[in-house]
Amino acid sequence: MQHKLFMNRTLFIESTIIRHPNLVL
Numbered sequence: 001m002q003h004k005l006f007m008n009r010t011l012f013i014e015s016t017i018i019r020h021p022n023l024v025l
Contacts, residue, residue: 016023
């Protein structure tokens with residue numbers, strides 16, 4: 001279950017970077 005939560009978090013971070021690339025910079 002922890003691994004699944006990690007995967008969901010990773011996908012969320014990737015989607016956030018794609019939607020708001022300026023936040024990474």
